[in-house]
Amino acid sequence: MQPTTHADTHAHTSNHEEPGFWQKYIFSTDHKIIGIQYGVTALMFLFLGFCLMMIMRWQLAYPNHAVPVIGKLLYHVLGEDMVGKDAAGNVGVIMPDLYNSFGAMHGTIMVFLAIVPLAFGAFGNFVTPLQIGAPDMTFPRVNMVSYQFYFFGGVLMLSSFFIPGGAAKSGWTSYSPLATVSDMGQHPNGQTFWIMGMVCLISSSLLGAVNFITTIIQLRAKGLSWMRLPFFVWAQFVTAFLLLLAFPPLEAASVLQLMDNLLHTSFFLPTGLVVSGQALHISGGGSPLLWQHLFWFLGHPEVYVLILPGMGIVTEILACNTRKPIWGYRSMVYAVLVIGFLSFIVWAHHMYLTGMGTRIATFFQTTTMMISIPSVVILTALFISLWGASIRFNTPMLFALAFLPMFGIGGLTGLPLGFNASDIHLHDTYYVIAHFHYIVAPGTIFALFAGIYYWYPKATGRFMNEFWGRVHFGLSFLFMNLIFMPMFYQGMEGLSRRMYDGGATYEAAGGVVGLSKYVIGLNVPISHAVWALGLSQIPFIINFFWSVNRGKKVTSDNPWDATTLEWQTPTPPPHGNFVKQLEVFRGPYEYSVPGHSTDFTPQNEPEKPEPLTHGNPVRS
Amino acid sequence: MEIPYAVKPRPDTGLYNAKVGIWLFLASEVMLFGALFCSYILLRVNATDWPHHWLNIWLGMTNTIVLILSSVTVVLSWSELKMGRFNRYRFYQAITIICALVFLGIKSFEYHDKFIHYQVILKDGTMIDGHLQKETTMPVSWHEQPVIVDGKLPRGAKDTDMVTLDGWYPPNEGEVWNPPLNHEDKKIEIPANKIKFMENYGPWHTTYTAIYFTLTGLHALHVIAGAIVIFAIWGPLAKVWEQDPERYTNRVEVSGLFWHFVDLVWIFLFPVLYLL
Numbered sequence: 001m002q003p004t005t006h007a008d009t010h011a012h013t014s015n016h017e018e019p020g021f022w023q024k025y026i027f028s029t030d031h032k033i034i035g036i037q038y039g040v041t042a043l044m045f046l047f048l049g050f051c052l053m054m055i056m057r058w059q060l061a062y063p064n065h066a067v068p069v070i071g072k073l074l075y076h077v078l079g080e081d082m083v084g085k086d087a088a089g090n091v092g093v094i095m096p097d098l099y100n101s102f103g104a105m106h107g108t109i110m111v112f113l114a115i116v117p118l119a120f121g122a123f124g125n126f127v128t129p130l131q132i133g134a135p136d137m138t139f140p141r142v143n144m145v146s147y148q149f150y151f152f153g154g155v156l157m158l159s160s161f162f163i164p165g166g167a168a169k170s171g172w173t174s175y176s177p178l179a180t181v182s183d184m185g186q187h188p189n190g191q192t193f194w195i196m197g198m199v200c201l202i203s204s205s206l207l208g209a210v211n212f213i214t215t216i217i218q219l220r221a222k223g224l225s226w227m228r229l230p231f232f233v234w235a236q237f238v239t240a241f242l243l244l245l246a247f248p249p250l251e252a253a254s255v256l257q258l259m260d261n262l263l264h265t266s267f268f269l270p271t272g273l274v275v276s277g278q279a280l281h282i283s284g285g286g287s288p289l290l291w292q293h294l295f296w297f298l299g300h301p302e303v304y305v306l307i308l309p310g311m312g313i314v315t316e317i318l319a320c321n322t323r324k325p326i327w328g329y330r331s332m333v334y335a336v337l338v339i340g341f342l343s344f345i346v347w348a349h350h351m352y353l354t355g356m357g358t359r360i361a362t363f364f365q366t367t368t369m370m371i372s373i374p375s376v377v378i379l380t381a382l383f384i385s386l387w388g389a390s391i392r393f394n395t396p397m398l399f400a401l402a403f404l405p406m407f408g409i410g411g412l413t414g415l416p417l418g419f420n421a422s423d424i425h426l427h428d429t430y431y432v433i434a435h436f437h438y439i440v441a442p443g444t445i446f447a448l449f450a451g452i453y454y455w456y457p458k459a460t461g462r463f464m465n466e467f468w469g470r471v472h473f474g475l476s477f478l479f480m481n482l483i484f485m486p487m488f489y490q491g492m493e494g495l496s497r498r499m500y501d502g503g504a505t506y507e508a509a510g511g512v513v514g515l516s517k518y519v520i521g522l523n524v525p526i527s528h529a530v531w532a533l534g535l536s537q538i539p540f541i542i543n544f545f546w547s548v549n550r551g552k553k554v555t556s557d558n559p560w561d562a563t564t565l566e567w568q569t570p571t572p573p574p575h576g577n578f579v580k581q582l583e584v585f586r587g588p589y590e591y592s593v594p595g596h597s598t599d600f601t602p603q604n605e606p607e608k609p610e611p612l613t614h615g616n617p618v619r620s
Numbered sequence: 621m622e623i624p625y626a627v628k629p630r631p632d633t634g635l636y637n638a639k640v641g642i643w644l645f646l647a648s649e650v651m652l653f654g655a656l657f658c659s660y661i662l663l664r665v666n667a668t669d670w671p672h673h674w675l676n677i678w679l680g681m682t683n684t685i686v687l688i689l690s691s692v693t694v695v696l697s698w699s700e701l702k703m704g705r706f707n708r709y710r711f712y713q714a715i716t717i718i719c720a721l722v723f724l725g726i727k728s729f730e731y732h733d734k735f736i737h738y739q740v741i742l743k744d745g746t747m748i749d750g751h752l753q754k755e756t757t758m759p760v761s762w763h764e765q766p767v768i769v770d771g772k773l774p775r776g777a778k779d780t781d782m783v784t785l786d787g788w789y790p791p792n793e794g795e796v797w798n799p800p801l802n803h804e805d806k807k808i809e810i811p812a813n814k815i816k817f818m819e820n821y822g823p824w825h826t827t828y829t830a831i832y833f834t835l836t837g838l839h840a841l842h843v844i845a846g847a848i849v850i851f852a853i854w855g856p857l858a859k860v861w862e863q864d865p866e867r868y869t870n871r872v873e874v875s876g877l878f879w880h881f882v883d884l885v886w887i888f889l890f891p892v893l894y895l896l
Contacts, residue, residue: 135621138637206648214640217633218625248648249655255834256659264765265823265830267659281769285827290662294655576621 029140030575034147035126036459039452042118043544045154046445047537049109052102054534059094060502061527066092074098082166096500100169101190103498105157107172108194111302112201113154115444119309120205120243121150123451124212124236126459130566130573131230133221133582133604138214146207153200160193168194171498173299176268176291180260181275192261195254202251209244212236221565221604223584227333228603230564230588231326234333235312238340239305246301246344253294260286267291289354296347304343306440307407308336310447311378314400317454318382320562321397322389323599325589328381335374335381342371352423361420368418375411379404395469399450402477403443410438413488428498431491434484442480449476449540457559461571462551468539475536482529486522493519561600563590568604627867642874646881649842653885656835660892663827671797671828673894676730680894683726687883690719694850694876701869706861709872713854716879720847727840734821734829735762738785739796740810741817743771748808749796750787752820757781758812766819773812781812797828832893839889842882849875 028034055074058067064086067074071092075083082098085091094102129137137143160167165186170179174194183189216237220229229237256267264282268291271284319326326332348356348364382404391397413435416422426432449472456464493515495503502523506515558567565584569577582604590601629636664670697712733751740748752760758781759774760767767774773781785808790796819825823833853871861868 134624136623138623138626139641140623206645210641210644210648213644214637217640218630218635218637219623244644244648245651248652252652252655252659255838256656259823259830259834263823265834266827267663267830267834281766283824283826283830285663285667287662287666290659293662294659297655 027144029136029144031125031129031137031140031143032459032573032577034143035122035124037147038117038121038125038150039123041151041154042114042122045109046114046118047541048158049106049114050534050537052106052109054530055094056099056102056106057527057530059099059500061524063501063504064093066090067094068092078161078166097166097169099500100171101161101167104168104171104174104194105161108157108168108197110440111172111306112198113150113157115306115440115448116205116302117150118448119313119444120212120236120239120305121147121208123232123309123313123448123455124208124239127451127455127566128212128233128236129215129219130458130569130577131233131564132216132219132224133565133568133578133584134215134219135576135578137211138218139211142207142211146204146211149200149204149207153197153204156193156197156200160190160197163188163190163193165189173295174257174291175295176257176260176286176288177270177273179257179291180269181273181280184275187262189261192258195258195261198254199251202247202254205243205247209240209247212240213244216240221582221584224565224603227330228584228587230312231315231329231332231336232309232312234336235308235315238336239308241340242301242305242308242343246298246305249294250298253291253298256294257291289351289356292351292354293348296350297344299350300347301343303436303439304339306444308339310403310407310444311336311382313447313451313454314403315382316562316564317396317400317450318385319589319591320454320560321392321394321400322385323392323591324385324389325587325591326381327384327387328377329587329589332378332381335377338374339371339378342367342374346371349418349423352420353427358420365418365420369415372411372415372418379408379411394453395464395466395473396450396454398470398473399446399453402473403446403450406438406442406446406480410435410440410443413438425494426491428496429491430487430495430497433497434487434491437484437487441484442477446476446480449473452544454560455566456547456551457554457571458566458569459572460548460551462547462549462553463559464547464551465543468543472536472540472543475539476533479529479533479536483526483533486526490519490522495519558602561598563600563602564588565603568602627864627870636870638870638874639877642877646877649881653835653838653888656831656838657888657892660831660835663831667827669794669797672896674797674799674828675832675894676733677894679726679730680890683723684886684890686719686723686726687886690716690723691880691883693719694879698869698872698876701872704865710854710858713850713872717847717851717854720843720850723843724840724847727836731833734833737821738767738783738787739817739819739821739825740783740785740815742810742814743816744814747790747792747796748785748787748810749790749799750785750805750808753784753786753807755782755784755809758783762820762822765822765824766817768812768815768818771813771816777812779813783810783812783815783818784808785810835889835893839882839885842885846875846879846882850879 025033028037055067055070058065066086071083071090075091078098082095083091084093084095086093125137125143129135157167165183168174168179168190170182170191174191179191183191216233259265260267260269266282266284266286268288269280269282269284269286270288273280273282273284315326315332346364346367348360349368352361413431417426417432417435453464453469456462491497495506495515499505503515503520506513507517507520508514554571557569557571560567565582568582570579584603585605585607586601586603588603590603592599593601623637624630625637627636633640693712693715697709697716700708700712736752738750738752742748759776760783764774773779786805787808788803788805790799821829823830853868853875857871860871
């Protein structure tokens, strides 16, 4: 750490201080740096989670064949318990335990370490205070601690790969009693690490959520009333409430499962539990369903935590690049609030097949159908916003436009899963995988890519390369669909989602039980598309780092001619953000206001008495 | 760079930042304990038998009164501070901290009492229930679960070892949980090799002890955290009072809100675990 003399002036100076490297980039309390920390870490986890899947896809397409190249490496790192030999004696076959670990960790990493930190931690941190005209978050040091909790939780999760017995292997949902009895002789085992990691991540989210809500309530600029908030801020606001109220029950569940694993209580272990032919010495009397209720009480709001920030990002980019106000802004705000509320009473639609009873299932089926209404309201409003616009097709806009049909497919294919009767057939098949991946992968992740391309100029002062951005978009769009579309078909044919051999056992069974060669055979092209998708990310990765210093420089602080407040800061924004206090005079999306000299009117532009031509052009 | 409304309230919300923050945090805490109370209900509804009045009500009652007293002193200390009387604030807040320590002391006594409380079933089916005495020669560690199962003695135990309990012979499992008021404890010497099963009333013993230790343990962690924060403001951070009395008073108020929540949780825990 280089010596600095700013210690005593720290509180008073705004953009003249020069803190050392550690303080500026590692232990920063600046919301923008923390946002970037979240972003870079989460992108690395996103890639890692994807790598796990690329390896698993080999096992699904070519069961019991050694994974080329990486197989040997895995053998040396993880040992012979995890990586075996194939019939020809080549080292590198993924063993069932490792496959289970990869599956569990793929889900955990993607949901808790990649998408949420990227959507909420990175974009929420970087953009929200700027969009409400605040100098920082209300609790900057708490913000720093949130990131550190997240980072530490991630390190714990990753380190569990290297302990005896390997990482957690009971799925990202960690259902009990499986989660308690797998690796029972080993303490602490992967599951213990998983729980400890989750407790860190939950603490991180809680602190973040408190900080976000307080910031949005307390630090809005003068004149920025609730209905003048950009939709992105609304989305983050509701997301923060979901995290605040839905995560604690999972924390409670984690504590109970930790007690089961370490202190041998029986919260989730039923009486008379027999494992490998041996009755366990436990007190019994617990309820496996209790874990599922507590888990999904978080799990379902979590789905909306994944999607709402994406919707917010898409709305901002759509408004800016259609050069039109968002159609139905108010109904979108009400819709997002209704989603937030309803998302707390739909959780048990993940549990139709648990035997919890048809009456309860009927209730949750009803609420599940209800929650699709506000989602459709938002999607419809966004589609109608396109009507009659002269659209600018830049990279962020392409990703944002692709989000709409992709999320649409994901959402609509969810309806048959929400119905009790059809869920019996589709439950636990590849159809489910295709459904939620359409929402999160080409849905949320596309929205996140859009956001990266869109706000990159504000964060760095340079654009990302447009050509390679389009290449990245085109290839990603193609391969995403090639991966997930066939899975709908596989699932409807009855292919279970948790097959270590990709369904080869089914095929071998033949007759009524068996699946056709064609259904199983689809595993091969899907896997090829997965690896192609992996290669398609190379342009993005290079573009992302190359553009920091080499990208085209922005010529103004507002390169997209946008209306919201984040574009009114210097580029990149200094510590403290705004040069002078802002005052807001209008709504967030005043594009192409008739009679105005430019086709955008920033929110902080004062009202001028204008000649009345076509009625009153000013809305708020 | 100054964060706005860190000390003074924002005019349209009427709150300073930390107060919004603590209320949101408490909302999440409500969900945390709410989930645990829901688990309690679900587990109890499914249970075949459940103890009544198994814990010592008088100890629980004392703890309840101690915490209520601390709630009162927290408010008094804050109102004294509002009136600028720093020394009186310190006096009241010292009582709060003492109450927290008394609470934790009684709680650890109760915990200890359960960890040395053993259920023993002999090979002939006789049940013995009582507290472990130091005359016991068999090596017993409190965290072992169970100490003896299927007559298999713990490591290092000899066939000639004795286990001495201060207890009684309950006729059945139901009587263990609802001991008749007139039963008398006496010293019972048991040869270790006659014991089929032996386990203390730790969290592993039954669903009830599991939820009891989890709920009260998590609550005790909150008491410790709250006491540390209150003490930190009381002692090491007291110089903030000289520099910025309003900020200092806000800190006392926010820590007080947290303390009230911790008390409130106990107000629910006491009837749920001791009385119902």
